[in-house]
Amino acid sequence: MTDITRRGFLAAGVASAALVGVGGFGAATGQADRPFVRPPGAESNARLAASCNRCQRCLQACPYGIITPVPLSESLVAYGTPLLAFEHGYCDFCMQCVDACPTDALSYGGPRERDLGVAVVVKDACVAWDWSGCTVCKDECPVEGAITLDDHDRPVVHPDFCDGCGRCEQVCPSASLRAYDSSVQNKGIVVVSRACASAHAARSVTSEELGTGRYERASEALAPHSQGVHPNGPHDKKEAGHENA
Ligand code: SF4
Numbered sequence: 398m399t400d401i402t403r404r405g406f407l408a409a410g411v412a413s414a415a416l417v418g419v420g421g422f423g424a425a426t427g428q429a430d431r432p433f434v435r436p437p438g439a440e441s442n443a444r445l446a447a448s449c450n451r452c453q454r455c456l457q458a459c460p461y462g463i464i465t466p467v468p469l470s471e472s473l474v475a476y477g478t479p480l481l482a483f484e485h486g487y488c489d490f491c492m493q494c495v496d497a498c499p500t501d502a503l504s505y506g507g508p509r510e511r512d513l514g515v516a517v518v519v520k521d522a523c524v525a526w527d528w529s530g531c532t533v534c535k536d537e538c539p540v541e542g543a544i545t546l547d548d549h550d551r552p553v554v555h556p557d558f559c560d561g562c563g564r565c566e567q568v569c570p571s572a573s574l575r576a577y578d579s580s581v582q583n584k585g586i587v588v589v590s591r592a593c594a595s596a597h598a599a600r601s602v603t604s605e606e607l608g609t610g611r612y613e614r615a616s617e618a619l620a621p622h623s624q625g626v627h628p629n630g631p632h633d634k635k636e637a638g639h640e641n642a
């Protein structure tokens with residue numbers, strides 16, 4: 398069971414009190430529960446917001462620099478807790494962040510130890526939806542069966558196999574391929590929390606749907622993946638620096 402640290406409890410408590418002042422208990426609960434993509438072994442967002450002491454040791458431990466603190470603009474309650482960003486790397490489950498965590502806010506065991514979220518295809522950003530030819534995400538995905546191609550060679554994500562590692566989001570070249578069109582901001586494929594509304598998209602989302610659903614909590618979280626096997630296990634630690642941009 399994760400310990401709720403005094404510092405994390407106080408941080409969440411002070412922020413919650415401030416929010417209660419401006420928006421009531423609903424605002425505080427909603428912010429604590431905001432569905433971010435978290436490092437391995439994080440329990441629910443609300444539990445993490447309470448148990449993390451904001452020491453940032455996980456950020457320093459990650460060899461690929463993919464852990465970043467939740468900014469104040471995103472959540473007052475979860476401010477400073479770890480979230481994942483895949484611009485320059487992806488998670489290979491080396492578990493160095495879990496080993497570095499002093500409070501068990503990130504911990505071994507449980508359904509989220511190897512399940513970070515799920516990838517969703519953004520159909521107005523993915524170039525395979527406009528033209529054929531790009532299969533980079535499928536080619537680079539380390540989990541066999543997590544991405545297949547449909548009859549038009551467009552990527553389809555299989556949530557039962559995808560572990561949310563972020564490799565597809567990191568390597569998707571849609572931004573450079575669409576450099577002429579600045580209206581498209583997203584990657585063609587993006588990892589979201591299984592607790593958010595976008596995770597329930599049957600096959601793909603639009604940029605607009607992603608914008609509204611990415612941080613909107615769904616009534617029920619998508620079940621963790623049950624079939625995909627990431628080739629690098631939790632105890633198979635790699636040297637730092639692979640493929641970092
Ligand atoms: S498991 Fe390793 S690669 Fe993944 S977020 Fe933690 S430290 Fe980074």
Ligand code: SF4
Pocket residue numbers: 518522523524525526531532533534535552568569570571584585586
């Ligand atoms: S890599 Fe990006 S642009 Fe290419 S098929 Fe996959 S999602 Fe679409």
Ligand code: SF4
Pocket residue numbers: 515516537538539540543544554558559560561562563564565566588
């Ligand atoms: S997040 Fe990882 S496992 Fe899921 S589709 Fe992308 S590369 Fe494959």
